């Protein structure tokens with residue numbers, strides 16, 4: 218039996234094979250292949266950088282989906298189904314997009330494979346959430362070799378998060394719970410890597426400070442360098458900061474979201490409000506991150522009800538002032554299943570029929586709802602102008618001059634200089650890209666140009 222694993226892209230340009238500069242290993246598919254019985258032949262194709270050989274014989278196709286790539290995933294599924302090949306995706310009924318984050322347990326996937334082998338696939342398999350790689354399964358990283366992925370190893374320590382930010386699909390799915398793998402399993406996975414640079418892809422690596430500290434103590438002897446994603450309340454815990462530094466932490470993706478305390482409260486971003494002192498626009502917390510030489514990837518969700526064009530521009534000034542390593546100015550996105558989505562739906566503020574991810578005219582990084590204090594086009598445009606300024610060579614040069622972070626070691630400077638142009642290029646190439654592939658000319662289209670601006674209620 219043979220299974221073909223596919224990582225879909227969000228879309229694709231017609232004129233070249235360029236699709237994605239930030240090509241990281243598709244750990245989801247590596248894990249699934251690792252959970253597959255060893256007698257099954259596994260092959261992997263990554264739509265982000267190679268053509269999919271639809272005519273190559275196979276018995277089952279497994280497509281990984283995140284919401285941005287849903288449209289393309291459906292196209293790929295249709296190609297295979299047209300050839301009579303069964304296809305499985307995390308959304309087995311193709312309906313409720315929130316199931317996109319469905320993570321099957323060991324027996325769930327084994328059952329799918331067994332049923333495919335015996336030609337009795339069911340239309341839908343449901344799986345409960347739980348600890349990742351249950352049973353100690355290791356990802357099939359051999360499937361990544363030779364594909365040209367970035368030189369860092371993706372790995373899971375945990376998934377889920379105890380907080381309840383209203384826009385967050387992850388916490389809605391995991392019901393405010395963080396599931397942590399046994400330390401020894403993670404350490405064993407690290408031991409098996411030749412590469413000693415790890416990206417812990419956790420939703421919030423530091424959701425539970427006590428558990429993180431215990432793991433970090435055991436991580437110190439492994440002598441790796443690592444990065445992850447974590448909430449800013451880490452800066453309230455000196456012991457945690459010390460342990461991160463001692464275990465080789467280079468930095469985190471940190472969700473600042475907004476510089477307005479009203480917006481932070483509205484979105485229920487509790488970790489950003491857990492502060493010892495009063496609100497100082499994150500200044501003391503950023504200083505703590507710098508003290509430990511952490512190179513921060515600051516992320517913002519912009520377009521909340523208290524945000525204005527001016528406050529978004531000030532957010533960019535805040536990021537520049539602090540010379541962050543990277544910054545993502547994300548348009549606030551209503552993911553189905555989140556309290557934000559439900560509220561905007563109730564208020565009749567969703568655009569694109571409430572299903573932006575499948576809409577034929579939706580473009581990457583375009584506003585998908587009616588903001589309170591500006592038009593959707595204004596929101597799209599002001600965010601693009603911030604992103605454009607952030608990614609300019611001048612900005613990259615200016616931000617480099619921080620002797621506590623990027624200039625504090627050769628490795629850090631290398632990371633800064635290698636990845637900033639890469640993410641800048643990706644940002645320009647992807648901006649305004651249509652989802653899916655069966656269409657033309659996404660690049661060069663004025664940002665914010667769209668057909669559907671009518672608010673529409675979305676009834677499931």
Ligand code: B12
Pocket residue numbers: 225226227237239240241242243244245246248249279280281282283284285286305306307317318319320321326349350371373376386387418419420547552
């Ligand atoms: C690393 C990462 C990236 C990397 C690239 C990932 C890669 N491999 O190339 C980078 C930084 C480039 C990136 C970019 C983006 N990302 Co990202 N990313 C992640 C992150 C942190 C880890 C992914 C991962 O490896 N997880 C570990 C694996 C093992 O878990 P998994 O993916 O859930 O897979 C398991 C199950 O879902 C299931 N499963 C998965 N596929 C399949 C298929 C079948 C058939 C079956 C049965 C089961 C199954 O089994 C797997 C094994 O247990 C996740 C958050 C997270 N912690 O998962 C966000 C996440 C996937 N990203 C997200 C987003 C929004 C984006 C961007 C759109 C951001 C942006 N605005 O630009 C871009 C778009 C990228 C693109 N497609 O072009 C969202 C998706 C939201 C959603 N509801 O779908 C997530 C969930 C983050 C979040 N908190 O919102 N991302």
Ligand code: SF4
Pocket residue numbers: 377378379380381382385387388420421448472486488
């Ligand atoms: S802290 Fe991050 S992962 Fe946790 S609920 Fe908020 S946005 Fe989601």
